[in-house]
Amino acid sequence: MTELLTAAQMRAIEQAAIASGTVTGLALMERAGAGVVKAILAEWPELAEGRQASTGALPRTPGYFRTENAGRRALVLCGPGNNGGDGFVVARLLRARGWEVRVHLYGDAAKLPPNARANHDRWRGMGDVSRWAAASILGQAETMAPDVIVDAVFGTGLTRPLPPEVAAVMTALPAGRRVAVDAPSGLCMDSGRVLGAAAVCATLTVTFHAPKLGHVLAEGPFRCGVLRLVDIGLGPQDRADRNAHAIVRLEEGTGQLFKDPHAHKFDHGHALILSGGPGRGGAARLSARAALRVGAGLVTLGCPPDAMAENAARLDAIMLRQVGGEGLAQVLADRRINALCLGPGFGLGALQARHVAEALDSGRALVLDADALTLLARDAGLFAMLHADCVLTPHAGEFTRLFPDITARLAKPALGGPAFSKVDAARAAAARAGCVVLFKGPDTVIAAPSGACRINAAVYDRAVPWLATAGSGDVLAGMITGLLARDFGAFEAACTGAWLHVEAARSFGPGLIAEDLPEELPKVFRGLRL
Ligand SMILES: NC(=O)C1=CN([C@@H]2O[C@H](COP(=O)(O)OP(=O)(O)OC[C@H]3O[C@@H](n4cnc5c(N)ncnc54)[C@H](O)[C@@H]3O)[C@@H](O)[C@H]2O)[C@@H](O)CC1
Numbered sequence: 333m334t335e336l337l338t339a340a341q342m343r344a345i346e347q348a349a350i351a352s353g354t355v356t357g358l359a360l361m362e363r364a365g366a367g368v369v370k371a372i373l374a375e376w377p378e379l380a381e382g383r384q385a386s387t388g389a390l391p392r393t394p395g396y397f398r399t400e401n402a403g404r405r406a407l408v409l410c411g412p413g414n415n416g417g418d419g420f421v422v423a424r425l426l427r428a429r430g431w432e433v434r435v436h437l438y439g440d441a442a443k444l445p446p447n448a449r450a451n452h453d454r455w456r457g458m459g460d461v462s463r464w465a466a467a468s469i470l471g472q473a474e475t476m477a478p479d480v481i482v483d484a485v486f487g488t489g490l491t492r493p494l495p496p497e498v499a500a501v502m503t504a505l506p507a508g509r510r511v512a513v514d515a516p517s518g519l520c521m522d523s524g525r526v527l528g529a530a531a532v533c534a535t536l537t538v539t540f541h542a543p544k545l546g547h548v549l550a551e552g553p554f555r556c557g558v559l560r561l562v563d564i565g566l567g568p569q570d571r572a573d574r575n576a577h578a579i580v581r582l583e584e585g586t587g588q589l590f591k592d593p594h595a596h597k598f599d600h601g602h603a604l605i606l607s608g609g610p611g612r613g614g615a616a617r618l619s620a621r622a623a624l625r626v627g628a629g630l631v632t633l634g635c636p637p638d639a640m641a642e643n644a645a646r647l648d649a650i651m652l653r654q655v656g657g658e659g660l661a662q663v664l665a666d667r668r669i670n671a672l673c674l675g676p677g678f679g680l681g682a683l684q685a686r687h688v689a690e691a692l693d694s695g696r697a698l699v700l701d702a703d704a705l706t707l708l709a710r711d712a713g714l715f716a717m718l719h720a721d722c723v724l725t726p727h728a729g730e731f732t733r734l735f736p737d738i739t740a741r742l743a744k745p746a747l748g749g750p751a752f753s754k755v756d757a758a759r760a761a762a763a764r765a766g767c768v769v770l771f772k773g774p775d776t777v778i779a780a781p782s783g784a785c786r787i788n789a790a791v792y793d794r795a796v797p798w799l800a801t802a803g804s805g806d807v808l809a810g811m812i813t814g815l816l817a818r819d820f821g822a823f824e825a826a827c828t829g830a831w832l833h834v835e836a837a838r839s840f841g842p843g844l845i846a847e848d849l850p851e852e853l854p855k856v857f858r859g860l861r862l
């Protein structure tokens with residue numbers, strides 16, 4: 333698991349390291365700049381060689397510069413803070429490799445913070461710094477045909493939209509290798525939202541020490557391109573002082589998935605999935621299949637009398653019970669049923685609302701998805717019955733129905749940082765509902781009323797766009813229900829279910845349909861050596 337940092341946390345870690353005397357700010361800046369150059373050459377190894385003479389005149393190079401990259405060109409755009417300081421280091425190190433480097437500064441050199449100023453001055457011993465002028469930068473980007481454009485204008489310190497003269501450049505950069513130092517300028521690193529309307533679209537983003545929330549949330553991954561992490565010697569990422577509120581990116585399975593070799597099926601719990609009427613049972617059957625595959629000892633599908641024949645024809649290992657107007661009491665008299673799932677293909681009638689109320693009243697652990705979320709949104713009385721063992725799994729539309737005011741805050745243009753984020757939204761929703769909320773998407777956020785929060789980021793090398801397929805959410809609801817049956821706590825069930833859901837999709841690959849997800853779990857489990 334990797335801890336995801338806010339800009340303020342990153343600043344605090346840096347300041348603590350400097351205050352402890354183990355490192356200076358200047359040394360951190362040097363490592364950051366060197367890390368960017370290394371990442372550029374690793375990403376595009378061809379840049380480590382000189383350009384053919386035919387593609388441009390070799391620069392005049394004083395004797396003490398190496399000439400191994402002669403003919404390579406970089407346009408480096410620096411800003412008024414320490415991000416700009418990193419840019420001056422990058423400029424110097426590329427120049428030292430024989431590159432032709434042009435540097436433009438947004439802001440006043442005399443007002444740069446001390447370390448950035450020091451690196452500005454070191455660079456000035458090697459080359460010029462042009463004042464910011466949009467037309468001349470864009471003109472140079474055309475005529476110079478740089479191999480790399482380095483965005484070192486704003487990093488984690490951006491607090492408001494890009495100034496118009498910066499936005500004019502950053503949104504008109506030519507296609508090619510655009511490298512963002514720490515963050516694409518214009519992006520709020522606490523929310524992944526663009527402040528105002530303009531931000532860089534980078535092809536490579538190189539960040540330091542630990543990824544920030546903005547790298548994985550919202551627009552972050554689309555703006556960052558490829559994300560690379562550079563160790564600048566600030567100590568281990570998994571800090572011993574991580575508290576329960578640290579936001580962690582889920583990246584690995586959990587040992588809790590092991591099954592005790594001596595256990596009986598009833599030791600692994602009994603999940604009950606409620607289904608809708610005839611012709612509407614597919615979604616609940618997907619959930620039931622997922623609950624069984626994830627390891628619940630028994631799974632029963634409960635359906636109305638007129639859907640019994642259809643379901644009986646489609647189910648084998650999954651048991652079938654009739655659940656109609658008589659309610660849930662009879663089924664739930666079996667205390668071994670310890671986890672419920674309501675919502676997929678369920679229906680929105682008065683009977684279904686009554687079943688949701690009975691399920692909530694039973695105190696059993698339960699997942700409420702799809703139609704059950706709509707019923708909750710319609711009925712404040714039902715919503716008030718939510719308890720700590722419930723998991724809500726809304727997609728963006730369902731989230732809006734349940735928490736319109738919170739969505740309105742997310743939808744409002746982000747004009748100042750830190751902007752209201754999907755993490756803030758999920759935490760606010762969980763606190764209001766008094767239960768776990770899993771807010772779906774490529775940046776799925778899972779929050780508990782305590783403030784505990786995890787992000788299951790299906791982005792970068794974990795991207796699984798083929799999960800956007802009908803029924804995949806029903807499978808997720810089933811996986812979480814199965815884990816609840818296996819006695820996972822609500823928060824852990826939601827986190828582990830979300831993680832397994834993406835792992836199953838990654839394992840299957842493109843072409844995936846929802847039915848494939850439960851069937852892929854055995855392979856994922858084998859990979860975990862369960
Ligand atoms: N925190 C750390 O441990 C390290 C930070 N480093 C670099 O330092 C950066 C953070 O530096 P800073 O905190 O100085 O922040 P930035 O360099 O990102 O920008 C801050 C400056 O921009 C101004 N500013 C913010 N928004 C503006 C806007 N919309 N229009 C005009 N001016 C605006 C601020 O007043 C401030 O002067 C990181 O992104 C990283 O690149 C690295 O040197 C390595 C170590």
Ligand SMILES: Nc1ncnc2c1ncn2[C@@H]1O[C@H](COP(=O)(O)OP(=O)(O)O)[C@@H](O)[C@H]1O
Nearest residue numbers: 727772773774790797799800802803804805806
């Ligand atoms: N582009 C994507 N990348 C990764 N995961 C995605 C993407 N689109 C959707 N998902 C995931 O797929 C599931 C879709 O759920 P949902 O919208 O409820 O679908 P359905 O109602 O068809 O079952 C969620 O877990 C969501 O996080």
Ligand SMILES: [K+]
Nearest residue numbers: 483486513515
């Ligand atoms: K930047």
